[in-house]
Amino acid sequence: MMGQLSSGQDRLFYSFNLEDHIPANHLLRSIDRCLDLSDLRHYLADFYSPIGRPSIDPELMIRMLIVGYCYGIRSERRLCEEAHLNLAYRWFCRLSLEDEVPNHSTFSKNRHGRFRDSDLFRWLFNEVLRRCMGAGLVKGEGFAVDASIIKADASWQRGVPGDEPVNWSDPALSTRAVREYLEALDEEAEEYRCPAGNVLRSEWRAFKNERSHVTKANTIIFRSRQTDCANCPMKAKCCPNTTFRKIARSVHEAARDVARRIAATPEYVRSRHERKKVEMLFAHLKRILKLGRLRLRGMSGATDEFTLAAAVQNLRRLAKFTSQGPPVTG
Numbered sequence: 042m043m044g045q046l047s048s049g050q051d052r053l054f055y056s057f058n059l060e061d062h063i064p065a066n067h068l069l070r071s072i073d074r075c076l077d078l079s080d081l082r083h084y085l086a087d088f089y090s091p092i093g094r095p096s097i098d099p100e101l102m103i104r105m106l107i108v109g110y111c112y113g114i115r116s117e118r119r120l121c122e123e124a125h126l127n128l129a130y131r132w133f134c135r136l137s138l139e140d141e142v143p144n145h146s147t148f149s150k151n152r153h154g155r156f157r158d159s160d161l162f163r164w165l166f167n168e169v170l171r172r173c174m175g176a177g178l179v180k181g182e183g184f185a186v187d188a189s190i191i192k193a194d195a196s197w198q199r200g201v202p203g204d205e206p207v208n209w210s211d212p213a214l215s216t217r218a219v220r221e222y223l224e225a226l227d228e229e230a231e232e233y234r235c236p237a238g239n240v241l242r243s244e245w246r247a248f249k250n251e252r253s254h255v256t257k258a259n260t261i262i263f264r265s266r267q268t269d270c271a272n273c274p275m276k277a278k279c280c281p282n283t284t285f286r287k288i289a290r291s292v293h294e295a296a297r298d299v300a301r302r303i304a305a306t307p308e309y310v311r312s313r314h315e316r317k318k319v320e321m322l323f324a325h326l327k328r329i330l331k332l333g334r335l336r337l338r339g340m341s342g343a344t345d346e347f348t349l350a351a352a353v354q355n356l357r358r359l360a361k362f363t364s365q366g367p368p369v370t371g
């Protein structure tokens with residue numbers, strides 16, 4: 042017999058417990074077990090007025106932001122809609138079925154105001170890190186550094202056309218550290234030595250007007266002295282069809298040489314191995330947590346976003362680790 046739904050949606054009273062509807066292995070349950078925000082109110086106490094209308098609970102906003110970064114929901118407007126509809130999100134944010142979800146504009150005000158002034162995201166990052174250390178996830182034996190490009194939320198009105206050349210030799214455009222590094226490279230890149238130990242130079246005589254010697258292909262040609270090659274026993278192999286040896290080097294060759302020298306050291310080999318772990322974290326941030334483009338502008342906006350994303354990434358890892366137990370070794 043074909044059944045028919047009889048209850049409808051117009052009941053006034055429901056017997057409903059949110060707790061019963063969140064699966065035991067749900068990611069947010071594991072994260073909730075690892076998250077301790079009991080000191081949050083105390084930490085923020087100085088940034089709230091003791092009088093006036095009660096604000097939105099900062100713990101609620103932090104929990105919503107964690108949900109957003111955890112599931113790659115970057116828009117605060119969408120985050121509020123999702124928190125309104127999703128039972129697991131409501132449960133994690135300590136919202137009942139009837140509680141109002143804050144307006145999305147509340148996030149903007151707090152993020153740019155008291156959350157930034159109090160460095161709250163750094164506090165959260167440190168709290169999560171402390172718990173990771175307590176769980177044995179951080180050994181502290183070393184660290185690896187890597188970089189990844191994350192697009193800025195740039196304003197199109199303030200853009201610079203792509204074909205407009207940037208003059209990097211302009212001192213105003215380079216920091217002191219970069220300037221010193223480039224000057225040091227310039228000092229080293231003046232000449233090459235051939236296998237016979239003779240010098241190859243880009244310039245063997247002084248010109249009245251100084252020349253850059255940079256070709257259209259962005260290279261500089263280095264030449265040996267004709268007299269050196271004439272009696273050299275290696276000439277038949279080195280430059281059989283010309284009277285001197287000529288090599289083309291990129292204008293960035295000095296920087297490449299420095300990189301090649303570093304790449305040959307055992308420290309570099311080890312750091313390259315360690316760096317893979319950081320690269321995986323960047324890939325996770327960009328692909329799963331959808332941090333391919335920043336939403337907040339300026340350095341402080343980028344710092345806020347990245348600190349929060351890193352805290353959530355550590356939280357996810359800690360939750361996974363504690364729910365599965367430490368890996369079996371040996």
Ligand code: SF4
Binds near residue numbers: 235270274280
């Ligand atoms: S032929 Fe010239 S460039 Fe080649 S090794 Fe001899 S001196 Fe050096």
